[in-house]
Amino acid sequence: MSLTPLPYECQKCVLQFFEANRRFKLVERCDSLKAADKAAPLHIYKLYMNPRVIRINRHRYTLGLLRHLPKDHVYYSPYINNVNLDGGAAYDMDQYGLKDPRCNEVLSPGDLKVESKEKINNMEDMTMEMLQFAMRDFIRPQGRMQVQQREDPESSSEDDEDEAEDLPAEGSDDEDDDPQEAQIRRILGDAYLPRARYSSSESEASESEDEPDIDPAVTDQLEAYTNPYSWREENEPAPYRFGIRFQRMNLDFRRDRETFHGIIEYLDYNKKMYDAMKYITEKLFGKRAHPIVIKTLELGDAGGVYRLPENFKVKVSNMRFGTEFGLLWDGLNSIFHESTLPFKSLHMPLEHDHPVIHATQRLVIGTEKMFGENFAWIPFLLKLPQKNVYMLHSPLFHHDYVQLIDNWIETPKSIGTCFTFGVKQYHATQSTLNLLGDHPMVVSKRMEGVDCTEFPHCFNIPLTYESELNVYGKKRTENLDPLEFMPHVSWCLVFEVMPIGSALPLED
Template identity: 25%
Template sequence: MNTLPLQYQSLKAVLLYMDPNVRFKISHRFPSISSTEKVVPLRIEELDLGDLTTTVNQTTYKLGIYREYKKGEKIPWRAQRYNDFGGFPYDFDRFGFEIFPGHNALNPGDVSLPCPYNLVSQVERDTVHIERMHRTRLKFYQNVLKTRLGSENVEISDGEGEDTILEHYYMSLPIEELERHIGEIYEDLQPFECRRFNLKPPFVCYIMLTITSKSHKEISLMPYNMKLHEAMKDLNSFLFGGRHQSIQVQKLQLSINGTILRLPVGFKIETEQLKGLNNLSMRHDAIISMLDKKSFPLKSVSFFADDEPDFQFSDMGKTKSFTAMDVNPEIDLFSILKTLSNQRVNLSFYDSDFGIGQYLGLVQSWIENERPIGTCYSFGIEEEDTARQILKLVRANVEGAKRSKRCVSIPIRNSARLELYYIPMKSLNDSEQEEFMYYCDWVLKMRVVRF
């Protein structure tokens, strides 16, 4: 049968409505249509950017270092685990030491996401002190193992100190777990031996790309001829680089840890929602630099509220809805809420110390300042009794307030009333429940409605 290739305009129409991950695959396998694919707007439902991962909708692209051990060499348990789950997340030098080349280097297009802490440890791993520490641990584990096997007695001290607790802990471990710990220390010591005798490690490194979706997992190994951050730059440049228009994303999520996003020059996103952000005040400029101006006003922003400046995200006032999760009880939250102009606000707390009197103060503020119709604030509540006490306090202290079983209604002007009521968490849909992090059983809502 003769088949005719799609004409240019038809191909563009097909690509526009195609799943983005299928587009990437087609562009990779058929370079002849790559330029056309870059012209057609890219539409993504959910995009999650990390240091070595990029997730497009429900497909994750992950980079790591795969270690292939030489024939006859026993693969250490820890190395096998890394190989099985996407590869080692840092680079290796020629002796097998972990290294961090260019980790903090900013190249054109890269976006730095600052963080008050950095979970990536960049301490030197190849010092004499580190080797001595490994050998001390090795001797301890070997002595414990000999005792457990009955070939030697090791005196375990009495008391409650940290060392004694560790000794008793390791004496209680299964034999195979002790042997695994010993194997891990031998693995840690191996680079020192390779450097001492100028030997190559017993493995060959490859860059591993793992593409994982709901129903499929694909692994590719490539020569280790560049560092991981360079490979990540190449990967994101292939996915997103050279596009003629901003990438259209419904929900954008960013790495929790402090990191540098390796992105192509000119990377821009037109988005509706920013989801699950950390350190929002510190990352404001970095986030804004990635967003097309057409993104504003944003439909919604959700973030973890650690500090008061997190609420000062300058573009949040242009956002219809925002969700603050795990609000730090040390924040003067209710003073902040009285100044916000957002139409919808959702708040969840963890081990909250907020008093019920503060809810009364917020109600009184809304009455005095006549919030617009449609304004609705929602609060995650752990105990139903807390919600009952809030309603009882408002009913007793606000003139004209009327209470039913789970609601207090207050006339605030001729055409509107303020309603304060609570409902079970299970009555919300899944996406709404997610905003309250699941540990609240009730939701207290405060809204302005028409009579």
């Protein structure tokens, strides 16, 4: 039986309907399809990118830097071993094992650099002074902590006692005024227990029942980050054997530890990780004849260099930015095809006054933590230019909803305006609806097509001769597209302006 290959035009037609990851695998195995693959439009349902990770639909492509040492080595670190097991470090290192900042200065055609605000969120970003400061706090009589640049542990502890006097005591005003200690506490969390909080003498420590044990995992982690500074001062290369770990994983099976559904490759560290990321993006996205069509694009918060192919372009419907919208937009706006703007939907960042945000058709607002607990929500919502707004995990109280209704009665919104508020618990939505039912202008009706036994009634308020406000609750369903941003929400409270007569009288 003879097989006739598909003509080139048919190949293009078929490939554009393949799921993106399946298409990559198929083309990787069939060289004859590579030309058609680059010529056919590529469609991606959801793409997440940061300088280290690419997630295409339900497949994640990750790079990490591994540091290997024998277990009997003097510098063997359980912390570094755990980092290796988790995929490796997320950044390139120099010969001493320190984070290599020079990598962000190396740019090739297509690379885009995103500036970031100067902030320290991880231990690898802490300076040597901060690390030594934290390590001094962890030195206690029963502890094992050893700092490379300190006196012999057999020597007198008078210096340690003097250092303890310099540290703020618990409850003192100086505690909140020390930005260095505040940063350390934010990074280490509950594990950070300054030595000055507790008795510093060995006798007191042995008698005190409240003296907490030192977490060896934290001290080991601190040592792992301070040792490279000592190696650099002594001009000794790090004793690690470096390597790059590449992982491609199907996230639908990430909890299946018996059977790993993915690919892991190990590479020598003779080139930097940014070279490897450039190679990956070139293979996946490079030299395509059409902009990549993406339903939802999400960009991570971290600054750095996005290693992208030259002339990389995307058409995006829904957009999720990190909190630093302005910096991300300034660095990456060139990748968007001119037909992308305005976005159909944009997940709300902090910088809500940006013109790109104002032009978005549908706005998705994050949790109240992004704005602060005392944020004035109602004035903010009333100023939004969008007709469609979705709030994840609504922070509004019952009286806020009543205030919103009163404002819309006084200043009616246009038909099509729809505000949706995500609510985690049924009784919270029910309590709000019960309160709205007591409003003097509310009439109980029903919404055709909204089949929800928990919320059978719709609260109807006439606004003008042509429009009415309908308030109703509904259960979130997986196939309800506008609520794809609400994965942890079970119920929604909807405020929608409709043509008069949209709500129907209650049936007898």
